[in-house]
Amino acid sequence: MKIAxxxxxxxxxxxxxxIGSNGKSLDEAGVKFxxxxxxxxxxxxxxxxxxxxxxxxxxxxxxxxxxxxxxxxTALAMGADRGVLLQxxxxxxxxxxxxxxxxxxxxxxxWDLVLFGRMAIDDYxxxxxxxxxxxxxxxxxxxxxxxxxxxxxGVAEREIxxxxxxxEFPLPAxxxxxxxxxxxxxxxxKGIMAAKxxxxxxxxxxxxxxxxxxxxxxxxxxxxxxxxVGEGVGAVGELVRxxxxxxxxx
Amino acid sequence: xxxxLAVLEQRDGALRKVSFEVVTAARRLGASVDAVVCSAxxxxxxxxxxxxxxxxxxxxxxVFAATATGKDLAPRVAAKLGVGVATDVTDLTSDGxxxxxxxxxxxxxxxxxxxxxGKPAIVSVRPNVFTxxxxxxxxxxxxxxxxxxxxxxxxEIKAAPAGMLDVAEAQVIISGGRGLKEPANFxxxxxxxxxxxxxxxxGASRAVVDAGWRAHADQVGQTGKTVSPSxxxxxxISGAIQHLAGMRTSKVIVAINKDKDAPxxxxxxxxxxxxxxxxxxxxxxxxxxxxx
Numbered sequence: 001m002k003i004a005x006x007x008x009x010x011x012x013x014x015x016x017x018x019i020g021s022n023g024k025s026l027d028e029a030g031v032k033f034x035x036x037x038x039x040x041x042x043x044x045x046x047x048x049x050x051x052x053x054x055x056x057x058x059x060x061x062x063x064x065x066x067x068x069x070x071x072x073x074t075a076l077a078m079g080a081d082r083g084v085l086l087q088x089x090x091x092x093x094x095x096x097x098x099x100x101x102x103x104x105x106x107x108x109x110x111w112d113l114v115l116f117g118r119m120a121i122d123d124y125x126x127x128x129x130x131x132x133x134x135x136x137x138x139x140x141x142x143x144x145x146x147x148x149x150x151x152x153x154g155v156a157e158r159e160i161x162x163x164x165x166x167x168e169f170p171l172p173a174x175x176x177x178x179x180x181x182x183x184x185x186x187x188x189x190k191g192i193m194a195a196k197x198x199x200x201x202x203x204x205x206x207x208x209x210x211x212x213x214x215x216x217x218x219x220x221x222x223x224x225x226x227x228x229v230g231e232g233v234g235a236v237g238e239l240v241r242x243x244x245x246x247x248x249x250x
Numbered sequence: 251x252x253x254x255l256a257v258l259e260q261r262d263g264a265l266r267k268v269s270f271e272v273v274t275a276a277r278r279l280g281a282s283v284d285a286v287v288c289s290a291x292x293x294x295x296x297x298x299x300x301x302x303x304x305x306x307x308x309x310x311x312x313v314f315a316a317t318a319t320g321k322d323l324a325p326r327v328a329a330k331l332g333v334g335v336a337t338d339v340t341d342l343t344s345d346g347x348x349x350x351x352x353x354x355x356x357x358x359x360x361x362x363x364x365x366x367x368g369k370p371a372i373v374s375v376r377p378n379v380f381t382x383x384x385x386x387x388x389x390x391x392x393x394x395x396x397x398x399x400x401x402x403x404x405x406e407i408k409a410a411p412a413g414m415l416d417v418a419e420a421q422v423i424i425s426g427g428r429g430l431k432e433p434a435n436f437x438x439x440x441x442x443x444x445x446x447x448x449x450x451x452x453g454a455s456r457a458v459v460d461a462g463w464r465a466h467a468d469q470v471g472q473t474g475k476t477v478s479p480s481x482x483x484x485x486x487i488s489g490a491i492q493h494l495a496g497m498r499t500s501k502v503i504v505a506i507n508k509d510k511d512a513p514x515x516x517x518x519x520x521x522x523x524x525x526x527x528x529x530x531x532x533x534x535x536x537x538x539x540x541x542x
Contacts, residue, residue, distance in 0.1 A: 013472045013492050017359040026356070037473050093364065095325075096334035121472055123355050123362075126316075126337050127325030134329030139294070139401040142322045145466070155405070159467050160318040161266075161416035166406040167292075179473060180466045211333045211368035215350065218361050220498060223517050228510070232524035236532040239504065239522055240540070247502045247519065249422075249481045250540055 001056035003046040003113045004106055005080065006129070007039040009064045009071040010122040017219070024214045026122075035071050038117025040184040041177045045147065046115055047079045048182065056112075057081050061105060063098055063207075065089060069200060076195035077187030083200040094210025095123075099131035101205050106136060111172055118143040118176040133174035141169050145180040252280035252310040252347060255370075257300055257327075258287040258391045259319055261407075265391070268315040268419065270382035273389045275375045276313040279344045284309075285391035293319075294400025297326035303394060304331060309370050311349060316374035317418070324374045333368030338376045340478070340499065349373065357472035357495035377419050378478045379499075410467075415451040417468055422446045422481045425453035425470055425497070429486020429507060429526055433463035438530050439485060445537040453477070455487045471496035486526050489514030506530065 011017075011026065012034045018027040035043075043060065050056040060075040062068045063086040072083035086105055092098050106114060114136070116129035126142075133140030145164075146157035152171045157164050159178065187195070229235045229242060244250045256276040258269035265287070276283045286303060288296035304312055304327065312327065314320040316338040324335045340361075341352035349366040351373050366373060410416070417423055424443045426436055436452065443450035454464035456471050470477055472492040482500035486507060487493060494517055497503070505518035506526050515521045522529055 011356065013357070015356070015359075016491065017356045019360065026360070094334040096328065096332070099329070121357060124338055124353070124357070124476075125335070126321045127328065127335050130322065130325035131329040131334075134326055140326070141402055143318060157408075158318065158322075160407070161419050162410045164408040164410075165318075165404055166408065167402055167404050169402045178466070179469075211366070211371075212336060213365040213367060215363040215365055217355070218363070220354070220358060220361050223498065223503070224519070226503070226515065226517070226519045226521060228515065228521040228523060230522060232522075233528045233532045235522045235524070236529060236536055239520055239533070240536045242520055243481070243502070243504070244540070247481075249502050250537070 001049050001053040001112045003049060003056065003115065004059050004061055004111050005042045005046045005115045006061050006102055007071060007075055008036045008062060008120045009033050009068040010036045010120055013121055019217050019219065024217050035074050036117050036120045038119060038177065041179060041181045042115035042117050043075045043078055043080060044182045044184040045177060059084065061102065063088060063101055064091060072200055073195050074187060076198045077191040078185055079191060082198055085200065085202045086205045087202050088205050088207050092207035092210055093214050094212040095125040095127045096131055097207045097210040099128045099135060101207060103132045103135035113172065114174040116176040118178045129174055129176035138172055138174050139169045140174040141167055142176045143178045144175050145178040147181060252344060253308060254280035254283045254311045254313060255304055255307060255309040256283055256285040257312060257314045258285050259315055259317065260287050268317055268377045270386040271377065271380040272313050272315050272375060273386040274382045275342055275380040278342055279311050279349060285389050286394050287391040289393050289396055292399035292403050293322055293326060294402055295396035295398055297323055297330065299394040299396045301327045301330035304370055312370050312372045314374040316376050320374050324372060328372050331370060333372055336364050336366045336373045339373045340376050340379045342373065354476065358476055358498055359495050376478060417451045417453045417470060417477055418475045420451035421479050422450035423453045423477060423479045424450055424483045425487060426458065426485050427455035427487030428457045442530055442534045445534045445541065447541050455493050484514050485530060487514055488512045
């Protein structure tokens with residue numbers, strides 16, 4: 001099985017967001033960056049598929065700044081075979097531009113699977129995987145939380161509102177994966193050492209401007225100072241009255 | 251004024267509530283709003299039909315719902331039209347014909363304002379944000395015929411147990427955390443949700459989902475769902491930054507927690523300090539009386 005996994009370097013989910021002086025982007029000073037958590041499921045799934053097949057290659061690809069090499073090294077330490085960084089100083093605001101660069105990098109090879117996380121926890125775009133699939137002409141299933149593959153046929157489950165959709169698709173395919181698909185492994189010391197010697201190719205890319213332009217990034221409006229209605233079961237009557245008469249939600 | 255295409259969703263032959271929100275959002279952007287819905291059993295056929303319709307109809311803007319289905323469909327359509335999508339939008343304006351969308355990023359820790367300059371401009375709107383107006387209820391969408399369902403085929407939809415709403419769409423969310431002490435105790439929350447007569451869903455913090463007490467579908471927060479219900483009741487949830495990110499755009503937040511210093515009280519409109527196992531059953535009783 002030849003599998004490409006597309007990963008992204010993002011601020012850790014514990015990050016307290018500070019807006020940069022340009023008023024349009026995150027102030028990265030002191031921010032810890034990690035592999036996008038959904039991408040960890042993608043890396044894990046690729047490794048398991050390759051292990052099950054007994055043969056193949058797992059290639060990790062990222063679009064990002066030079067520091068994204070660390071993110072790729074983490075995936076290599078988990079067990080991926082080699083990495084490719086599409087190096088750009090600034091990630092494009094328009095996910096279509098990101099998808100174009102990724103699709104162009106994947107196009108020369110033939111893949112059994114191309115895996116993405118279902119979304120990145122920084123920009124919440126939920127779309128690069130699906131656009132890449134379209135650009136490569138491959139079938140795509142998004143937000144996969146369960147996966148069975150038998151030869152050239154796959155069956156995936158994806159959560160939809162109020163239920164689970166079961167879909168069939170042919171391989172090769174692009175899948176974006178959700179939490180629940182697997183339990184990602186931690187890189188072992190041996191893997192971390194081995195990762196340092198694995199090939200990591202860096203290619204400079206120039207993202208286009210695209211059709212989405214950030215005008216401003218701002219903190220969300222502060223919530224009005226709330227009140228403690230009271231303590232214990234005795235406060236319930238007053239809480240219900242407030243919800244009814246003041247908040248008008250009952 | 252822009253020419254707008256609202257792409258609606260239906261299930262079991264009926265339009266979903268979010269579809270009326272999509273129409274309402276679309277109407278903010280243009281005087282001329284057409285609505286379509288797919289008949290397809292697969293996303294590929296539907297994407298082709300919507301993209302063709304967008305081109306042949308000369309639409310300036312396409313509006314989708316940022317649901318599981320919409321977040322799957324919108325980028326497929328966008329890719330065919332050569333543009334990106336402004337996803338999960340919570341506010342939309344048209345500034346001299348230019349669409350400006352506001353969308354939560356970093357799990358709601360910041361709001362990004364973007365100009366959507368694509369031809370067409372494509373946005374998906376977060377459920378529960380655009381309150382449907384009376385006119386939206388009158389919408390009669392055209393059903394697009396789909397030539398071929400495509401390579402990805404929906405074989406089955408396993409429905410959640412009857413009466414269970416999804417947290418992303420519920421008007422009321424009763425969420426529980428580690429303070430519940432054990433999985434079986436979520437029954438107390440389910441009873442409270444039941445008292446709201448089919449309007450409420452039970453949510454969960456990451457801690458209890460990771461512990462295997464609740465399904466990932468119920469998780470609210472940065473690696474779960476971001477929600478905006480009318481009423482969010484956080485019970486036994488301390489309020490880690492990841493959780494707050496996912497629910498801070500709720501209209502009214504109530505916190506019930508035994509620790510008066512828990513961070514959840516900082517975002518809650520109303521707090522009750524004390525033992526949830528005493529407070530919640532009493533609250534259930536009071537809500538039942540109201541809906542009696």
